[in-house]
Amino acid sequence: MVVLVNGEWIQLPDHIVSVSDVLKHYDIQDKVVVVEVNGEILTRLEHQSTRISAKDKIEIVHFVGGG
Numbered sequence: 001m002v003v004l005v006n007g008e009w010i011q012l013p014d015h016i017v018s019v020s021d022v023l024k025h026y027d028i029q030d031k032v033v034v035v036e037v038n039g040e041i042l043t044r045l046e047h048q049s050t051r052i053s054a055k056d057k058i059e060i061v062h063f064v065g066g067g
């Protein structure tokens with residue numbers, strides 16, 4: 001399926017069906033992230049239950065420490 005992730009059209013593997021799967025695909029499932037799907041910010045609890053569909057717009061922001 002093709003989705004828009006952080007402004008870039010991406011072809012995701014067929015086994016990816018939820019926001020949680022997308023985070024695992026990018027290996028950021030254990031990081032502190034904010035995820036927005038089609039303009040709606042999700043809570044961490046919603047990552048597993050929120051299904052994604054073709055042409056969804058997904059924004060992922062993760063925090064990086066530094067000084």
